[in-house]
Amino acid sequence: xxxxxxxxxxxxxxxxxxxxxxxRKGNILQVAGQVGFLPAVPGQPPTPAGPTLREQTLxxxxxxxxxxxxxxxxxxxxxxxxxxxxxxxxxxxMNEIYNSYFxxxxxxxxxxxxxxxxxGLPPGLLIEVDALAVLG
Amino acid sequence: xxxxxxxxxxxxxxxxxxxxxxxRKGNILQVAGQVGFLPAVPGQPPTPAGPTLREQTLxxxxxxxxxxxxxxxxxxxxxxxxxxxxxxxxxxxMNEIYNSYFxxxxxxxxxxxxxxxxxGLPPGLLIEVDALAVLG
Amino acid sequence: xxxxxxxxxxxxxxxxxxxxxxxRKGNILQVAGQVGFLPAVPGQPPTPAGPTLREQTLxxxxxxxxxxxxxxxxxxxxxxxxxxxxxxxxxxxMNEIYNSYFxxxxxxxxxxxxxxxxxGLPPGLLIEVDALAVLG
Numbered sequence: 119x120x121x122x123x124x125x126x127x128x129x130x131x132x133x134x135x136x137x138x139x140x141x142r143k144g145n146i147l148q149v150a151g152q153v154g155f156l157p158a159v160p161g162q163p164p165t166p167a168g169p170t171l172r173e174q175t176l177x178x179x180x181x182x183x184x185x186x187x188x189x190x191x192x193x194x195x196x197x198x199x200x201x202x203x204x205x206x207x208x209x210x211x212m213n214e215i216y217n218s219y220f221x222x223x224x225x226x227x228x229x230x231x232x233x234x235x236x237x238g239l240p241p242g243l244l245i246e247v248d249a250l251a252v253l254g
Numbered sequence: 255x256x257x258x259x260x261x262x263x264x265x266x267x268x269x270x271x272x273x274x275x276x277x278r279k280g281n282i283l284q285v286a287g288q289v290g291f292l293p294a295v296p297g298q299p300p301t302p303a304g305p306t307l308r309e310q311t312l313x314x315x316x317x318x319x320x321x322x323x324x325x326x327x328x329x330x331x332x333x334x335x336x337x338x339x340x341x342x343x344x345x346x347x348m349n350e351i352y353n354s355y356f357x358x359x360x361x362x363x364x365x366x367x368x369x370x371x372x373x374g375l376p377p378g379l380l381i382e383v384d385a386l387a388v389l390g
Numbered sequence: 391x392x393x394x395x396x397x398x399x400x401x402x403x404x405x406x407x408x409x410x411x412x413x414r415k416g417n418i419l420q421v422a423g424q425v426g427f428l429p430a431v432p433g434q435p436p437t438p439a440g441p442t443l444r445e446q447t448l449x450x451x452x453x454x455x456x457x458x459x460x461x462x463x464x465x466x467x468x469x470x471x472x473x474x475x476x477x478x479x480x481x482x483x484m485n486e487i488y489n490s491y492f493x494x495x496x497x498x499x500x501x502x503x504x505x506x507x508x509x510g511l512p513p514g515l516l517i518e519v520d521a522l523a524v525l526g
Binding site: 259260269271272273274279282284285373374375377382386 | 489
């Protein structure tokens, strides 16, 4: 039996509910929905990196990456990115930020597949992203 | 070639369309989106467990669990839970119900990752959940 | 280490952003969110198959299938279909089209699990679908 391991990077708080920020079992790694919260500060509530789509997108991607790395994975292992936006008008700007970010990540493998849909999110949050990775 | 098996618990009707309530192939098990319908009664249309978020959440989780068990899996094998709510204001209550439920499930492994987003659902339904599990 | 391969069928343009239409790594194949765009014509912007749910659903499923086949998979390998609609009132018609389509696909294995939720999509698009497949 493969071990199922919870992934809790130092930048993240202990999860506030009975879920894990990420889990790895065998060669499968699943990252939970991440938002643009800054690295956790003990005793303080989660705080978004800023009000803008750019700030939140970059922080969200950094949070996904921290969980991947905690599980021994990298962007190259990611098969699927699910991007949840709140506003169709944010699509072009998110794509620009996304492309620029991944352009700097020195990917060795093809980029992940992606689905983007428009949903409701808690007030103040403009983007949520989760990811499925296959290692090895 | 691994066999792909449809998972249809006794509590569920035959699927009303060409999809499966769950499928397992090799060590991967995918549970279709479940809602808070009570166990099927022949000749009667699907009926939600009740109008409240609590009733529907508990029934939804029971429905997910039935499919996992039909495929030889348990909550400990679940990597990802996708929770679809219709109202951001339901998040805190759903978390409380979720935590309480999983607190009683005697988990041996870390809990699954999770993404919660807010979408439209058919009238009367307040929550939908699907799950990805890796066995073994 | 398994190779991660980008899947770009001849019917598809090069992805407009740093994502892949589909990726395969080992026996896992992920199809990115597909919409009802007609096969790509060089120099022309993506064009939906038509304004109706029927036209877009059939084209979307054809686009998913093209990516599966590019990766050496078929509908029989699909574990999960995620269907995003924009309007709850489209559910019955989508189901009818979906059933009719898969009734003609000569499936040898049980159909995939499925989740359908109602979200926002870019103007003019009525459906988006992604898929996870396990080969072998």
